[in-house]
Amino acid sequence: MTQHSALDRVWTVPNIISLARLVLALVLFALIEGVAGRQDLAALVLFVFAAATDWVDGWYARKYGAVSRLGRIFDPLVDKVIVCGTFVLLADRTGSAILPWMALVIVVRELVVTAIRAEMERTGLDFSAAWSGKLKMLFQCAAIALELGARTWPELVLGSVSIHQVTVGVVWLAVISTVWSGLEYVLAARPLLSQDS
Template identity: 40%
Template sequence: MSVEAGPSTAKKTVGIVNIPNALSVARLFLGAAALWLIEADRYGWALVVFLIAAITDTLDGYVARLLDQATAFGRQLDPMIDKLLIASVLIFLVAEPESGVSAWMASVIVIRELVIQWLRSMMEGRGVAFGSKWAGKMKTVLQCAAIVASLLALSLGTGAPGWVSIARDGLLWAAVLLTIYSGIEYFVAAAPRLREGRPAS
């Protein structure tokens, strides 16, 4: 006599089309809107749209856990879109003289994000979950905060209080330093797995 698996024993399959991934994709479109607004010198509206995009970043992870819809695809999609959003906005801000964002700052952040995304894809391809670490999450928070401060300073223009520029510069430096640190932390964590796939010399 065969026994059918009940709901408690059946393995749940989660497709890639789900609410958390939809929120991640929505963030991509919000990022495109923010770029257009920056290009149009509508910094106040760009700030609002970027904040909404940052909120969806928090929501998709929470919803994925709440609905038990976490997937390997989502673990790669979410950080990839975060990187696209932050890198593209920073690149656009470099072109704004009063943004406080230097070309070297944007370069360091973009290079780190591309390298870590490649590393995450390598790990996921080997069946190893490679989610965000604490330093990586805080790095994203600081990067977003720095962008918000930069857009705020641009929107206020010459009437911006002195503390806005000081906060913007402090957040930018903190974001760059934590970006470098978290990149090193990811490499240290992935090194044993990378050595496993290396042929013996």
């Protein structure tokens, strides 16, 4: 592979989108943390946009054959930065449906799975996202969006249930699916882990 073609595999459209999403994550954190006064609605809009671009770069990579080794590592890493950072910041806010221990569970799971992914990629083993991991990501994103929505419209009622109650339920689904999918990945990596022991 020439230097130019190798560079092309780095600066692919999906990788550029992932890099832009990482920059958006920093802006999102600033909005949640209240660097210029808390802007929950702006944070909600930005988070939904960032989540949508995650789908776009994955779709583009598959449709146009732009899958790269870097992208297989960088894209999920950016996802984890956004999700873990947002969960930690929201867990620190009074009245949040996301409790500190929940954020800790999610961060630990993501660190463990990232370490396993890196080792499997290094050894050339496939570590594509399982459907349980995709479901976990869906619940995590829904939990974050609902928590930001509950802070933007605290009096909103969905049927006979408050948005906060809905958020609590979805947060629990996010935590359960996070642990479940994490265990699946650990079990899938058992042959590799047993080789190292």
